[in-house]
Amino acid sequence: MxxxxxxxxxxxxxxxxxxxxxxxxxxxxxxxxxxxxxxxxxxxxxxxxxxxxxxxxxxxxxxxxxxxxxxxxxxxxxxxxxxxxxxxxxxxxxxxxxxxxAPEGFDARFSAIWRRYAYRVGDHPGGVDPLLRGFVLWHDRPLDVDLMNEAAAKLLGEHDFAAYCKKREGATTIRTLQRLEWERAPEGLAVATVRADAFCHNMVRALVGSMLLVGDGHRPVDFPAEVLAGRVRHSAVNVVRPHGLTLEEVGYPADELLAARNLEARSKRSLPVVGGC
Structure with a gap:
């Protein structure tokens, strides 16, 4: 059968x-x-x-x-x-x-066209609500969400995110970052929404770490983009703790496109070459 x-x-x-x-x-x-x-x-x-x-x-x-x-x-x-x-x-x-x-051609991993994560940060001087402590990172300095959004906008698109990833042998670090924005939740938390076609190891937590440095005034707005352009890990960028991170949603194409997406996602990506012979 x-x-x-x-x-x-x-x-x-x-x-x-x-x-x-x-x-x-x-x-x-x-x-x-x-x-x-x-x-x-x-x-x-x-x-x-x-x-x-x-x-x-x-x-x-x-x-x-x-x-x-x-x-x-x-x-x-x-x-x-x-x-x-x-x-x-x-x-x-x-x-x-x-x-x-599942419909024909479905693969939970390779048919997905995006994953959406949320990272939650509390910057209240008194700390984090004890009932939320398992899901929220406490940052001990006030954060400017507008500055973090300005920095985030410079990271969108397809890039080599090697500077924000833990390198794995044979794995590409090229990803398309579709959405990266911060907002203040009603309870006062600073919440980052991060969506990409896929993520490499530690990518979201490292991105958040770089933007917190902007939000609390330790680094200028251009810092996260400069780290990205360098393509190597930066000593100032911390991979923030995991408990603030939640996988919120996974997106898939229409059923008739599942098999094609499955094949496309298995192909190793490279960035287009500019210039050259």
Whole structure:
């Protein structure tokens, strides 16, 4: 009968996880989910999930997407009960909200056309609300959101973000930053919305670190763009702590474009050459 690709929409509190990707000795989101799916479906072999964004240790997700391939007979027998069964088996800090049969050509990672993150910062001199402390970074100096937005605008577009990424062998650091803006939330937090076609390791947290230096007056507005142009890590730019970061949403094209996007995303990117022979 073949296999069915199943899409899972989920969220998790990343505080007690060593990131998404499963590890032999540490607790991870992928490890918990794969174990729960295998248990509730009584499968003889392990399953393997593919995820839209492999979040780091301590990073949260509200709109994460993953897929798993299941035997058609298993899906027909148990698919309608899978959501409720997972609710009873998963730990309190990870929840699956939707389980659906994925359309033809869908891949949670390679079909995605953008990922949207939020980073939340509190700059109140008294600190962060204790009820929000697990999701908000405290910055001990007041932040000028207008200055940070001015700096952010200079980073938009397709660039080599090597200066803001932890280098991985064989991986490109070219990304298209589609949106980067700050706003004051009603509770007074400074919230960055960051959207790109994809992100490399530590990219959002390093970008936020550079803009906080602008917001509190330590660096001029052009500083983050100058770091980007240098294409090497800058000693002044801190990778801010993970707990302020949340994966909010993943975007996909129309169903008929999924397969084409899947192929496009697997191609290694390079920046266009200007001039030359």
């Amino acid at each position: 073949g296999e069915v690709r199943v899409r899972l929409d989920l969220s998790y509190d990343g505080r007690d996880f060593s990131g998404w990707a499963k590890q032999r000795e540490r607790r991870t989101v992928q490890g918990e989910l794969e174990s729960a799916i295998r248990t509730v479906l009584r499968l003889p072999e392990p399953v393997e999930l593919t995820v839209a964004g492999r979040t780091d240790a301590g990073v949260h997700a509200r709109g994460q997407v993953a897929h798993v391939d299941l035997d058609e007979r298993v899906w027909q027998e148990h698919g309608g009960k899978l959501l409720r069964r997972l609710a009873g088996r998963l730990p309190h800090d990870v929840r699956v909200w939707r389980v659906t049969r």
